[in-house]
Amino acid sequence: MKYILPAIGSVAAIALFAFSSTNQSAIAFEPSSNTNTFEQLDLFADVLARVRTDYVVDVNDVELIENALNGMLQSLDPHSSYVTPEQFKELQVTTSGEYGGLGMEVTMEAGFVKVIAPIDETPAKRAGIKAGDYLTEIDGKSIMGLSLTEAVKQMRGKPGEDITVTVIREDEDPMEITMTREVIKRIVAKYEVKDGLGYIRLAQFNDKAEEGVVKAIKELSKEFGGKIPGLILDLRGNPGGLLDQSVKVSSVFLDGGEVVSTRGRVASDTQRYNGEAGELAKDVPIVVLIDGASASASEIVAGALQDRGRAIILGMTSFGKGSVQSIIPLRGGRDGGLRMTTQRYYTPAGRSIQGTGIEPDIAVSFVPDDGKKRLQRREADLPNAIKNENEDTETEELVVDYPPEDYDPEGDYQLEKAIELLKGGNYVAKLAEFQG
Structure with missing residues (x-):
């Protein structure tokens, strides 16, 4: 993993004026982009406060902010996202060891999980999952609107546990495929x-x-x-x-x-x-x-x-x-x-x-x-x-x-x-x- 340390500091907005020696008139320069950013952050805080006080049901502040962060990052490209502290720990385990799962590389498209490719000798490959398949439900519950990280988390679990996914494939009716989670081992050539x-x-x-x-x-x-x-x-x-x-x-x-x-x-x-x-x-x-x-x-x-x-x-x-x-x-x-x-x-x-x-x-x-x-x-x-x-x-x-x-x-x-x-x-x- 590549680590990048963010710059830390404060920015002061400074208004500059040019004074004419003849008419004492003042010319104000355009506000800096930092000023505009601060105004947008104020807007975000205002919207958050409105949701907390006026939304029809109680909301969880942490989930709201996490979703806002994800929305910002996922608007950049399909592979950027916010990783919660819990997911951060899981990510370190996943990239360095074995885990219980199905064995497929996935991405997010149009709100659905899309299979890039199943991995050889895994439950997904043996069950007939194909590149280009869309996963819409897990164990009968829709995953529409979940982040990719959340959807992947639902697919992982204890080895030996069954999981049923609803698959949409081109020119075929939706199908339900049941697989048994396994320890996804490191495959060699x-x-x-x-x-x-x-x-x-x-x-x-x-x-x-x-x-x-x-x-x-x-x-x-x-x-x-x-x-x-x-x-x-x-x-x-x-x-x-x-x-x-x-x-x-x-x-x-x-x-x-x-x-x-x-x-x-x-x-x-x-x-x-x-x-x-x-x-x-x-x-x-x-x-x-x-x-x-x-x-x-x-x-x-x-x-x-x-x-x-x-x-x-x-x-x-x-x-x-x-x-x-x-x-x-x-x-x-x-x-x-x-x-x-x-x-x-x-x-x-x-x-x-x-x-x-x-x-x-x-x-x-x-x-x-x-x-x-x-x-x-x-x-x-x-x-x-x-x-x-x-x-x-x-x-x-x-x-x-x-x-x-x-x-x-x-x-x-x-x-x-x-x-x-x-x-x-x-x-x-x-x-x-x-x-x-």
Whole structure:
């Protein structure tokens, strides 16, 4: 977590006058912005007092102010919010250990909880929760109007307890799905040999991500007698995670150099993150699979390998979560904290990920083109999403390779195309083409 200490001090409003030596007239300058701010704070206090005295039922002052803080922060972007003291303590536990829950990355959209991606080998994944699903009720009670933090808190609980969520999915009737909470463990990379090639599936970027990828490559190298003939890194449905792990995972496939940079409000607030020298999978042809649910750290890795000419990216455009949230404690956490967006992510070539995501070199759909316009919500579609400063730049429309209409629904067309690319003998030429 990144900690930012707020400046503390007082501001005095000073009225300045210019006096003419001939007519003694006074010219008053416009009130400072600080004065206007103080007037708005007075207005807030007045509204609070009115609600306390005149509202139809008694109100809780603490809840009113917490909701006001959340309203202010959530009006900035979908990922900023106020964290209560209790939630602040829970957040520290969640980011450092295991917890009882369902296993899915979620965000807030139009007052509902929206699934970015379920995590592999969790109750959500096994129950059939899909990226793009909307959760509207928990155990029969509406969660409309709750903050994301409050909704997530309701989904967590003791392992072994059942929970029923109401799911709205495009072109389907609302459904109730019952799951049993489990301890959500830190998932490491899974690997296997597929059609004579190495395959690594990375479900999220927790603190074991690099360790899992390194182990996978070493084990695959043994199976191939020393060198992997080709490697598929599957980041589909990976909602992201820790920034440092995205840099470390990228380092496995790069021999040093820049992986990602973050830029804040001012030009001087720029940080560059470089990979370590000593590429582990040297000269191994790589295809990275991404989709609309690949977000954050997944996009950092895909963008770095794409910009550095180290891999061909195949699949569909990623989610576009290109912003950095800092957890800023208030009075050391005694008053909770702020989860606030403070920076944007940029690929080594200087491309902002925010809102636009990473476009694949080869666009391949997972499902056939049935003529319907599929709802593929991404970061840019979320209310108050931060705009990409280059969003007016014209981009070519992707030419998508769709599976045939009679394609086996249990098949994996994107994976098949990745295997075909690596075994087709034209990988090097294709890589050079995309870099050109």
